[in-house]
Amino acid sequence: MSDHLNFHFTVDGDNFVSAGQASVQVKKNLRELGLSPDVIRKVSIAMYEGEINMVIHAHGGTADVNVYEDRIEIILDDEGPGIKDVELALQEGYSTASDSVRSLGFGAGMGLPNMKRYSDDMRIDTTVGVGTKITMTIRL
Amino acid sequence: MKISEIKELLDAEVLCLEDHLDTEVHSACGSDMMSDVLAYVKDQAVLLTGLVNSQVIRTAQMMDMVCVVFVRSKRPTPEMVEIARENSIVVLATGKRMYEACGTLYANGLSGALHE
Numbered sequence: 001m002s003d004h005l006n007f008h009f010t011v012d013g014d015n016f017v018s019a020g021q022a023s024v025q026v027k028k029n030l031r032e033l034g035l036s037p038d039v040i041r042k043v044s045i046a047m048y049e050g051e052i053n054m055v056i057h058a059h060g061g062t063a064d065v066n067v068y069e070d071r072i073e074i075i076l077d078d079e080g081p082g083i084k085d086v087e088l089a090l091q092e093g094y095s096t097a098s099d100s101v102r103s104l105g106f107g108a109g110m111g112l113p114n115m116k117r118y119s120d121d122m123r124i125d126t127t128v129g130v131g132t133k134i135t136m137t138i139r140l
Numbered sequence: 141m142k143i144s145e146i147k148e149l150l151d152a153e154v155l156c157l158e159d160h161l162d163t164e165v166h167s168a169c170g171s172d173m174m175s176d177v178l179a180y181v182k183d184q185a186v187l188l189t190g191l192v193n194s195q196v197i198r199t200a201q202m203m204d205m206v207c208v209v210f211v212r213s214k215r216p217t218p219e220m221v222e223i224a225r226e227n228s229i230v231v232l233a234t235g236k237r238m239y240e241a242c243g244t245l246y247a248n249g250l251s252g253a254l255h256e
Contacts, residue, residue: 020198027202037204044202045178052195092179105191105199110175117179 005033005067011051011078013060016104022063023048033067035140042138043072046118049111050076050134056101057081058132074119074136082128090116141165141250143207143230146186149244152209152234155216156225163206163230167251170211170242174199186250188241190214197223205229211238 007029009022027044047063054061058080066073083089089096090112097107116122119136126132144161147154154161168186171177177187177199186207187200192214200208201223207230210216215233216224224231234241246252 017194020195020202024198024201041202041204048198048202049175049178104193105172105174105189105195108173108175110173110179114175114179 003068007065007067009063009065011054011060011063013055013058016055019052019055020048023051026065029065030067030072039072039138039140042118043074046115046136046138047074047076049114050074050136052106053111053115054078054080056097056106061131068140070140071120072138072140074134074138076134076136077131078133079131082130082132083124083126084128086124086126141245141248143186143232145248146207146209146245146250147232149248150209150232150234150236150241152232155231155233156221157228157230160206160228160230165207165250168242168245169252170238172238177203186245188238188245190238192216192220194220194223196220197227197229200224200229201227207232209234209241211236211241 012018023044030040058078061078064075088094092113093109095107095109101107120139121137123135143163165185167184169181169184170188172189172191174195181203187205188209188211189196190212197220209232213235221231
């Protein structure tokens, strides 16, 4: 038997309307596992922002949520344009999103900062022109 | 404050879950930027917004909110209302503008964000 549970999702990059569906599903799954509301909210918001980012910036990708005994790991992997300046991207209010994205209620430059805010650890592996892999850990 | 009072104060129409109007709520927030809602909101039960797309309901869902109020006579799509209903989120629509709607609720005792 494996030492953890895995939930795997494909995030559709062309559909803003469906963005967030994986996070909704994860929220349901974690609720069924009986985790605390605080943990569930952290995981779902961090993942939701990540999902929106993948749709806005990277034409989609994959999302994996691994539930271990002591932590939850969210891995978001895309083959998008990559992040040129990670430090800048982590600043609240900095965004490269277009006005059309902003008119949808996102692109306020809060995506990555929110992901960092709601996770206990966040690692960003990114290469311009190749893609981005973000690993977030939330301790239980 | 009960959701029914919000309905009365804002002269709002109930778009779904009329039978949930007795739910008590203690705080609210107003924003058209969902990322800001996700960043600054903690335990707010009500979201007032003039933004209309499915991500509004999804944001409310992520934050465990129980009521979304659309201001400035904005109308959500039937699909959005359906998702809200499935997730036990009451949807209200008011002709009032954001400033007036928030001010009215605040003046009647519904508080804003708890500062961390």
